Amino acid sequence: MGNVKIGDSLRRIEDQRFLTGRGRYIDDIKLDKQARAVVVRSPYAHARINCIDISTAEAMPGVLLIVTRDDWKREGFAPMPTKSGVQKNADGTPLKQSDRHCLAMDKAMYVGEPVALVVAETVDQAQAAAEAVDVDYEELEPVVDPVKALQPGALQLWDGIPGNLCVNFELGDRDGTDKAFAVADHVFTLDLENNRVTAAPIETRGCIAAYDSATDRYTLWNASQNAHANRDTFADVLKLDKKQVDFIAPDVGGGFGGKNSAYPEPPLCLYAAKRLGRPVKWINSRAESFLSDTHGRGQTTRVQIAVDKDGTFRALRTNTIGAIGAYAWTVGPFTPTGGAARTQGGPYHFPAMHYRGRAVFTNTMAMDPYRGAGRPEATFQTERIIEYAARKLGMDPVDLRRKNLMPPTMLPHKTPMGLDVDCGNFPLLFDETMKMVNNTGLDKLKKTAEARGRKFGFSIAPYLECTGGGAKEHAGVTFNKDGSVGLAIGTSSTGMGHETSLAQILSAQLGIDVERISFTQSDTRATPLGGGHGGSRGMEVGGNAVQQAAEEIVELAKPVAAHLLQSNANEVEFEDGRFTAGSGSVSMSDVIEASLDADKLPDGMEPGCLDHSSVFERGVISIPNGVHAAAVAVDPETGDVDITGYWVMDDFGTIINPMLADGQVMGGVAQGIGQALVENIVYDPDTGQLMTGSLMDYGLPRADDVPNMEIGYYEGAPTKKNPLGVKGAGEAGCVGACPAVVNAVLDALKDFGVIHMDMPLTPQKIWRAIKDGGKHDPEALMRDAPQ
Amino acid sequence: MPNISLTVNGALVTKSVDGRTLLVEFIRETLGLTGTHQGCDTSQCGACVVHVDGKPVKSCTMLAAQADGADVHTIESLAPEGELNPMQQAFHDHHGLQCGFCTPGMIMSAMALVRDIPDPTESQVRHGLEGNICRCTGYHNIVAAVLDGAKALRS
Secondary structure, three states, X not given: OOOOOOOOOOOOOOHHHHHOOOOOEHXXXXXXXXXXXXXXXXXXXXXXXXXXXXXXXXOOOOEEEEEOHHHHHHHOOOOOOOOOOOOEOOOOOEOOOOOOOOOOOOEEOOOOOEEEEEEEOOHHHHHHHHHHOEEEEEEOOOOOOHHHHHOOOOOOOOOOOHHHEEEEEEXXXXXXXXXXXXXXXXXXXXXXXXXEEEOOOOOOOEEEEEEEOOOOEEEEEEOOOOHHHHHHHHHHHOOOOHHHEEEEOOXXXXXXXXXXXXXXXXXXXXXXXXXXXXXXXXEOOHHHHHXXXXXXXXXXXXXXXXXXXXXXXXXXXXXXXXXXXXXXXOOHHHHHHHHHHOOOOOOEOOOEEEEEEEEEEOOOOOEOOOOOOXXXXXXXXXXXXXXXXXXXXXXXXXXXXXXXXXXXXXXXXXXXXXXXXXXXXXXXXXXXXXXXXXXXXXXXXXXXXXXXXXXXXEEEEEEEOOOOOOOEEXXXXXXXXXXXXXXXXXXXXXXXXXXXXXHHHHHHHXXXXXXXXXXXXOEOOOOOOOOEOOOOHHHHHHHHHHHHHHHHHHHHHHHHHHHHOOOOHHHOEEEOOEEEEOOEEEEHHXXXXXXXXXXXXXXXOOOOOOOEEXXXXXXXXXXXXXXXXXXXXXXXXXXXXXXXXXXXXXEOEOOOOHHHHHHHHHHHHHHHXXXXXXXXXXXXXXXXXXXXXXXXXXXXXXOOOOOOOEEEEOOOOOOOOOOOOEOOOOOHHHHHHHHHHHHHHHHHOHHHOOOOOOOOOOHHHHHHHHHOOOOOOOOOOOOOOOO | OOEEEEEEOOEEEEEEOOOOOEHHHXXXXXXXXXXXXXXXXXXXOOOOEEEEOOEEEEOOOOEHHHHOOOEEEOHHHOOOOOOOOHHHHHHHHOOXXXXXXXXXXXXXXXXXXXXXXXXXXXXXXXXXXXXXXXXXXXXXXXXXXXXXXXHHHHO
């Protein structure tokens, strides 16, 4: 590997341990004397908890401790507040939330809410005792449907939160949008459901908590994507100084947002570890994961477009209701409000836009980030109404989209949603995508589909993205005598390959062999701050932190190089890993070696003088963008969908490692396809019971559900918002995939008059839509929503 | 508790096990071979696939006691430490893994697949890996890796 460059498809450094079964995930860690914890969870969606009798359970073999609400009340532990980016209603008043404690207090508010923690010598003993914890529940009527939850007369879930409304958010120009709608030639309205889904990483959540009484310090190993932020929250909950808690995320088996949040189980285990003086390990089962991992999407929306008879877009109006569950979780209220507002309208020129989002409490598990968190919803809303309008107008949806894209001459542009779109070339990416499509040949795909007795469909979906997550990142670099170079960062890779891509940036900038770099992430002992994972920030914030540290190290190294070259620091130039002054030159490696040897350093410099930490702070969020296109073959007899072609053109700015970028796009597309075709979290509307509580009921895409993909990049518009020019790549795949696939299927079904279906487009749903001859009420979902 | 004797990765193992202990638990907890993962509780995800008497088995579907006398191979047996076998190498070359959690099961399934079908088509690979869920890669690179790994194993 040696010295690598930005833009190389460097193979991954972390692969060796993962390929050979030597990764170290949370359940692979076994501490001396560790006890095992199991959570007692509410079987009811809404129930008063009269009393909890632990006497039988406590006396069972191996049981060490049972933690209940009584402990939590006695200790006076704090609730976990929401850190949502939207904290205020449109009228300026603060959002409303209830206390979210680690254990249900007076009432259980969703199926799966923790009621007690049982700790025993073995997991089997803890499980047996958990079943013997006798909880006296008084079952109450649940509220499951978010539209009904808002209606007058609906059961009120929380005192002091009228209408079950957490927050009412508005963005854009309401009056200007109304005016544009009033004068437009056509107005189209479509209600749609963005189905509730879950991240479902293949490794479930889990943690090990340990306490050292000699130092009064805690250590938490947690399958988490957000070490520093969650460390702070857990310390606050347990009334500890955050310096008392070390938080380490080991190898984490996928996250996709589902491991970002502050969950209740780790603080419960930290508390139990102190009580017992023994490490406490907790691993979630898959069944419990469906109940207790946060969910994503889950919006009921009315979207309206105002368009002139020549197809020119005039305005977009979106009114959405997001079911955020029983509590305002870590950032839950943000997704259906500010999160989904920002990229409304996509890369199109909409002169006027207005967005309204209401986050509503229901007796379900909470919403929190899931890959994209708002941008997939926005793109879906925008692309569905455009496709719908094209069908109603009898226009070619490809032409209608192409016509309304913002031209490059319009950039930089601040959209009516306040998004700062600095650079890009949307029409070029659109045309390049169509070139890829035409190289494959739609006619050929159509003929093949028809020869199989299938209906052919095609759609194209441009998207506009934006980054998010923590704005600051810390990169620390240390140079060791054994030749290794330590790189510590507070970002969190759960599979994205930062151990390779961030090392690649350091190697490229310093001109040192990448094999020398020893990588540490997600460890509060290694970095004083860290933004973890989320919002496609890995390269955008983390990569730039490494870049900045490297640039500063070069400056620190110049006096050392000058000393070796018998020159002056201001005469030394650095390029391609070598310092040059006049005719002499010395490599960065030699300078590093000298920096560790007092005899080779100029006066006033100490060994280790190149060790350096740097904090990068993002100014303005970046705008990844691109175009997805999908071809499908639908069997009208069975409703089965085959995706027969998939094309993507992305503008992620500078690409650090194309192989890894491809991996992000492919994985994101598969998750989008999953949501479009098979994934669905379903609660029984009457009881609030989860109907999709296992992998036998919840569909995850398998190898034969996902097609090969053709992916291209446009690197002609690196952003100036950060030094590397990167825009972020992690979430874009699932932003474009849902509308591309759904609109392609609807295109295939146009001969049957089918104009709309809500995801997931299962064979049964497609078959029924065909049989119903496209019967569709476009205003069915939001008709009864209160104003 | 019954005593069982079996061969794991070529070494004879004799242990007493609780009758309800699953093979995956025995491999992970008793033997400390943590390369075999558990991702679900309904035998859907395939992260726990090992070879039992040459056949790919989801080790969460089988009791340890049922493996008495069997020849079991886990991901740790494919190559000496520090090396990769051709299938592992192909996954590395094609970026056929991200978080790595499904990878051991995926590779064990792939090895069994190409033993049965040494020169599989893409469709056979996709169908053959139906029992293994990957949430990260979108399968594109896994399929390319298995096709390439099959080729390398043939030669």
